[in-house]
Amino acid sequence: MTNFIIGHIIIGQYVGIFVLVILSLIGAFTAMLIPQKWLGLLRVVPLFMGIKTAISNWRISKDSTDDEVPAASEARKNKILGGIISVYTLKVASV
Template sequence: MNLDVIGQAVGLFAVTNIDDILILALFFAQGTGHRGTARNIAVGQYLGFVGILVVAGAAAFGASFLPEGVIPYLGLLPLALGIKAAVSAWRHRHDSEDAREASAKGPRALEVAAVTFANGGDNIGVYVPVFATAGAGSTSVYVVVFLILVAVWVAAGRYFATRPAIARVLSRWGHVLLPIVLIGLGVLILVDGGAFGL
């Protein structure tokens, strides 16, 4: 295994996925006290990221599952999930913090996967030329390193969500921050990609 390729893969993953740590921390905060939260988040993150790799790999080697013009519209996924979370936060706005936590549902794996995949539109754009020029052997190294780093990212998101100072903020404001981040992410993906002529 070429150490240069491993180093490049680590750097590329970190640069293209830095924003995922905040989203993962918000998901962990949302799932506080719910069974299976860590499993759902990890499974969802892996499903979404494998989807990104499949699309990028296919495009790099000549096939394409998603036409390039469709990618900006992936912003509708986090936008819809953010609106859903905002409606839920609004309905429970007068609830006490304990009641709000009791009524909240932990994140579902498919929701996490949808957000991860939608947020990965820019990753696809970066990974395609890298995979196309790297060749099959180096691309497989990239994929293995990326999949290992997904676990590191999930652990980092959980770590940040459980730090006392951060956990207090997320516990108090997470129900507001999650919809804002998801809606903002969805709008950003739509606008950056030029969806709907934006």
């Protein structure tokens, strides 16, 4: 289990709420521009995104090697960013 620093949780919560508000505003304004009969087709977009990501991850895991090790500072930066993104993802997923 990942050990979260309190700062990661606080920043992740604010980033998550900010992104949700911005995406909601973009979606509301975009919905006014798209014809009503096409809005139903938007339901398949997440499905295609998930399939694309799954195929991409499968290809990456197939091609990657374990020889590559990031530098210590890069690993620390990835850990901090990963903590914030984990909290952000939980925030967005919970809505």
